Amino acid sequence: xxxxxxxxxxxxxxxxxxxxxxxxxxxxxxxxxxxxxxxxxxxxxxxxxxxxxxxxxxxxxxxxxxxxxxxxxxxxxxxxxxxxxxxxxxxxxxxxxxxxxxxxxxxxxxxxxxxxxxxxxxxxxxxxxxxxxxxxxxxxxxxxxxxxxxxxxxxxxxxxxxxxxxxxxxxxxxxxxxxxxxxxxxxxxxxxxxxxxxxxxxxxxxxxxxxxxxxxxxxxxxxxxxxxxxxxxxxxxxxxxxxxxxxxxxxxxxxxxxxxxxxxxxxxxxxxxxxxxxxxxxxxxxxxxxx
Amino acid sequence: xxxxxxxxxxxxxxxxxxxxxxxxxxxxxxxxxxxxxxxxxxxxxxxxxxxxxxxxxxxxxxxxxxxxxxxxxxxxxxxxxxxxxxxxxxxxxxxxxxxxxxxxxxxxxxxxxxxxxxxxxxxxxxxxxxxxxxxxxxxxxxxxxxxxxxxxxxxxxxxxxxxxxxxxxxxxxxxxxxxxxxxxxxxxxxxxxxxxxxxxxxxxxxxxxxxxxxxxxxxxxxxxxxxxxxxxxxxxxxxxxxxxxxxxxxxxxxxxxxxxxxxxxxxxxxxxxxxxxxxxxxxxxxxxxxxxxxxxxxxxxxxxxxxxxxxxxxxxxxxxxxxx
Numbered sequence: 001x002x003x004x005x006x007x008x009x010x011x012x013x014x015x016x017x018x019x020x021x022x023x024x025x026x027x028x029x030x031x032x033x034x035x036x037x038x039x040x041x042x043x044x045x046x047x048x049x050x051x052x053x054x055x056x057x058x059x060x061x062x063x064x065x066x067x068x069x070x071x072x073x074x075x076x077x078x079x080x081x082x083x084x085x086x087x088x089x090x091x092x093x094x095x096x097x098x099x100x101x102x103x104x105x106x107x108x109x110x111x112x113x114x115x116x117x118x119x120x121x122x123x124x125x126x127x128x129x130x131x132x133x134x135x136x137x138x139x140x141x142x143x144x145x146x147x148x149x150x151x152x153x154x155x156x157x158x159x160x161x162x163x164x165x166x167x168x169x170x171x172x173x174x175x176x177x178x179x180x181x182x183x184x185x186x187x188x189x190x191x192x193x194x195x196x197x198x199x200x201x202x203x204x205x206x207x208x209x210x211x212x213x214x215x216x217x218x219x220x221x222x223x224x225x226x227x228x229x230x231x232x233x234x235x236x237x238x239x240x241x242x243x244x245x246x247x248x249x250x251x252x253x254x255x256x257x258x259x260x261x262x263x264x265x266x267x268x269x270x271x272x273x274x275x276x277x278x279x280x281x282x283x284x285x286x287x288x289x290x291x
Numbered sequence: 292x293x294x295x296x297x298x299x300x301x302x303x304x305x306x307x308x309x310x311x312x313x314x315x316x317x318x319x320x321x322x323x324x325x326x327x328x329x330x331x332x333x334x335x336x337x338x339x340x341x342x343x344x345x346x347x348x349x350x351x352x353x354x355x356x357x358x359x360x361x362x363x364x365x366x367x368x369x370x371x372x373x374x375x376x377x378x379x380x381x382x383x384x385x386x387x388x389x390x391x392x393x394x395x396x397x398x399x400x401x402x403x404x405x406x407x408x409x410x411x412x413x414x415x416x417x418x419x420x421x422x423x424x425x426x427x428x429x430x431x432x433x434x435x436x437x438x439x440x441x442x443x444x445x446x447x448x449x450x451x452x453x454x455x456x457x458x459x460x461x462x463x464x465x466x467x468x469x470x471x472x473x474x475x476x477x478x479x480x481x482x483x484x485x486x487x488x489x490x491x492x493x494x495x496x497x498x499x500x501x502x503x504x505x506x507x508x509x510x511x512x513x514x515x516x517x518x519x520x521x522x523x524x525x526x527x528x529x530x531x532x533x534x535x536x537x538x539x540x541x542x543x544x545x546x547x548x549x550x551x552x553x554x555x556x557x558x559x560x561x562x563x564x565x566x567x568x569x570x571x572x573x574x575x576x577x578x579x580x581x582x583x584x585x586x587x588x589x590x591x592x593x594x595x596x597x598x599x600x601x602x603x604x605x606x607x608x609x610x611x612x613x614x615x
Contacts, residue, residue: 006475008537009567010595014476021523021532048315048535050559051523055535057314060570060599065592149533151317151558154426158533165522172526173561190561191523192533197317200425217416217427229316 001025003076005069010060013069016053021160021191024084025052026148027270030233032072032079041071049233051148051158051192084270090144090236090288092262093195096247097121097137097208101182106206112176120205124171124188139169140207141239144284145193146268147231153200155215155229159193159237162273162281177203184210186239197229211242211250212261222257236268238288264291293357293441294407297391300352304502305411305430305442306404307343309554310419317558318428320538321421324502324554324577325402327462327606328366332406334613335363335383337450342410343420345436347403349580351394352436354405358388361408361449365456367400367578381461383450400463400578409447423555425503450613460609462574462602467493467584470551470572473595476540477531477563485513489549489565490589497548498581502555505576506548507585513546513565525561533561539568541587549587551576571598 001018008014015032018025033047033054043062048055058068098121110116115123125136145159152158161168173189178201181187185196187204194204197215213221214230224230242250253259266287273280306329309322323329323346330340345352351369363383364371371378372393378384386392394403413420413431422430431440478486492510499506515528524530529546536542536552542562543549551568553576568576569590579585590598 006478007473007567007592008476008564009473009539009569010592010599011539011570012537012567014535014537016534018521019524019532020521045311046314048558050534052532053534055537057537060596061603065596149559150315151535152533152560153317153557155316155318160523168523170523173530190525190530190532198425198427215426217433229318 001028005072007065007069008055010065011057013056013058013065013072014053015055015072018052021052023146023160023270023273026146026160027084028079029054031082032075035075035079036072039071039075041068043068048151049149050151051160086234086268088234088236088266088268089263090238090266090284092238092240092288093210093212094242094246094250095141095186095208095210095239096242096244098133099209099247102185102206102209105178105180105182108180109174109178112174112178114172114175121207124169124205124207127171128169136169137207137241140193141241143281145237145239147233147235147237148192150229150231150233152194154197155231156197157195157214157231157235160191161193162236162277164277171205173203174205177201181206182209184213186210209247211247211254212259213254221254222259223261236266236284238285262288262291264288293443295355295357296352296436296438296440296442297355298353299436299438300347300394301350302435303345303347303352304422304424304435305343305413306346306421307419308341309421310417313417314558318417318426319423319554319556319558321419321423321429321502321554323404325366325404325574327574327602327609328402328404329406330606331381331456331609332363332365332404333410334610334615335365335381335450335454335456336361336406336408337448338406338408338410342406343413344407344411345405347394347405348401349397351403353391353393355391356386356388360386360444361452362386362392363406363450365404365461367403368398369403370395370398379455382455383452385452401580402577407444408449409445412443412445425555454613456609456612460605460612462605464575464578467586468575468579469586469588470575471569471590471595471598472541472566472587473569473590473592474566476537476566478565480516480528480563481513481546481565482516489513490587494549494585494587496579496581496583496585500579500581502553504550504552504556505579506550508548513543515546529563530561531563533559535559536564537567539570539573540564541566541568553577569595569598571595571602
C-alpha cells in the first residue's frame with residue numbers, strides 16, 4: 001500500500017490509500033478520513049470516504065492547497081497504526097433474485113451486455129466458474145458483506161464480500177451503461193455489490209431486487225424517519241434470499257409502515273477476521289440470528 | 292403571493308447555491324450551474340445572493356404573476372418579454388399583478404437565471420431549495436417546474452427598477468470556449484502522447500450535457516499506459532476501484548469521450564479521471580450549448596488560484612456597481 005495524494009482542481013484533494021481493493025486499505029482510508037474530521041482543519045467543507053481512497057473538499061480562500069495537503073499528510077502515520085476495529089451493525093437485506101423487473105430491464109439493454117444471449121446472472125455464474133445461476137446466487141448470499149462506500153447517487157451502498165481474495169466474485173460492468181435500472185436493484189461490478197437506491201442509469205450487472213427501501217427523501221418510511229439515507233460505511237450486510245410471495249409481503253409491510261429491518265449491533269475486528277475468516281463470519285451470523 | 296406556471300419551458304428548475312455537506316452520501320451540492328449569474332440576478336431584485344430563483348435551460352418558461360414584483364434575468368441571452376414587450380436582461384424590471392413573463396428564442400449561452408424579489412419560497416430540504424431530480428430533493432416535490440404549478444414567493448424589498456449590470460461585468464464564453472484544467476488524479480494512466488493530444492485537440496459539447504455532467508467528443512481516443520488492472524477495479528483500462536469524484540473532474544470512460552462532472556455530480560464511481568476543471572471556470576460550463584467547440588487548457592495551481600481571485604473580484608465589482 002502506498003498512499004498517493006493529488007489535487008482535484010483548486011478545491012479538492014484526492015487521497016488514494018491503495019490502487020487495489022482490500023479491507024486493510026478501506027480501514028486505513030476510513031481512519032484517515034475520520035482523523036480529518038476530528039482534527040477540524042480550517043477550510044474543510046466535505047469529507048468523502050471511499051473504498052480504498054477518500055476525498056477532501058476545501059475552501060482555498062481559507063487555507064492554501066499546499067497547507068491543506070501538508071495537514072492531510074500529517075495524519076497518515078497515525079492512521080497506519082490505528083486500531084482496525086469498528087462497533088457497527090449487521091443488517092439482513094431480503095433479496096428476490098431473478099425477479100421479473102430486473103429481468104425485463106436486462107432484456108431491454110441486451111445489446112450493451114457482454115453476453116447478449118443469456119442473463120446477467122448466467123454470465124456472472126459462467127465467468128466465475130459456477131455450473132448454474134443458482135449456484136452463483138448461493139455464493140453471493142452465503143457470506144456477509146461490508147459497506148465500504150456510500151455514494152454515486154442518493155445513499156447507494158457499495159459492498160465488499162467478507163471472504164478471502166481467492167473466493168471473491170468478480171464481474172465486469174456492462175460494456176455500455178444502461179439508461180435505466182429499477183429502484184432497489186441489487187447490482188454487481190468489479191468486486192462490489194451495490195443496491196441502486198433510486199431508479200436511473202447504471203452499469204452494474206443486475207441480479208435481483210430488494211423490497212426494502214434504503215433512501216426516502218420524504219422520511220416517511222418507519223426506519224428512515226431520523227435520516228433519509230439508510231447506509232453508512234462500515235455497516236455489515238447479510239443478503240437473505242426470498243421469493244415473490246415474501247417480496248410482496250415485505251413491500252406491503254413497508255407501505256403500511258410496519259416493516260422493521262433486522263439489525264443487530266456487532267463488533268468487527270479486522271485482525272481477528274484476517275486470522276479466521278469463516279470463524280469470524282460465523283460469529284457475525286450468530287449475532288444476527290440471535291437478534 | 293404565488294407565481295403561476297403557464298408553460299414550464301424545456302427544463303426549468305428551482306436553484307439556489309446548493310446543499311453542501313452530503314456529498315459523502317451521494318447527495319451532490321447542486322444549485323445554480325452558473326453561480327455568478329444567479330447571485331447577480333438576486334442582487335438586482337434586492338434578494339440575498341443565495342436566494343432561490345429559476346434556472347431555465349435553452350427555452351424559457353411562461354409565468355403569470357399574481358402580485359407586483361421586481362424581477363431580473365441574467366445568464367444566457369434569452370429575449371425577455373413582459374406581456375410580449377421585449378425587456379433588457381441583467382436589469383431590475385417591475386412586473387405587475389396579472390402580467391406574464393415569457394421568453395423568445397435563445398441567442399447565446401444555455402441557462403438563464405430568473406430572480407424574483409422575495410425569492411422562490413418552496414420548502415428547503417437538507418438546507419436548500421435546489422432541485423436534485425435524481426434524489427427527488429428540493430424544487431416542486433423534488434422535480435422541475437410543470438404547467439399548473441403555483442410557486443410560492445417570499446416577502447422582499449425589491450430592487451431599484453432599472454438598475455443594471457454593465458456589459459463588461461457580464462462574463463461570457465469565448466469561441467472556441469477555453470476551459471482551464473489542472474491535470475492530476477489518474478493523469479499518469481495515459482501516455483504522454485495522449486496527454487498532449489487531450490490539450491491540443493478541439494472537442495465539441497455532446498448532446499448528453501446536463502446538470503450532472505457535460506460530455507465532449509471529437510478529440511482523439513486516449514491511449515493508456517499498460518498495466519495489470521488492480522484487484523477490484525474491473526477489466527477495462529479506464530476502470531479504477533470505485534472512488535470519489537471531485538466537482539469538475541474529467542472522467543473518460545473507455546478513453547474516448549471526456550465527461551466533466553458539474554453541480555449534480557455523481558459522488559463517485561469506477562472511471563479514472565485525468566484532471567479537474569478549475570473552480571473559476573465551472574460557471575462557464577453551465578452556458579455551453581451542444582456542438583460548441585471547446586479547448587481544454589492546461590494550467591497550474593497558481594493560475595487556478597489567480598483565476599479564482601479574479602472571479603471573486605468580478606463579483607465584488609458587480610456588488611459595488613449595484614451598491615450592495
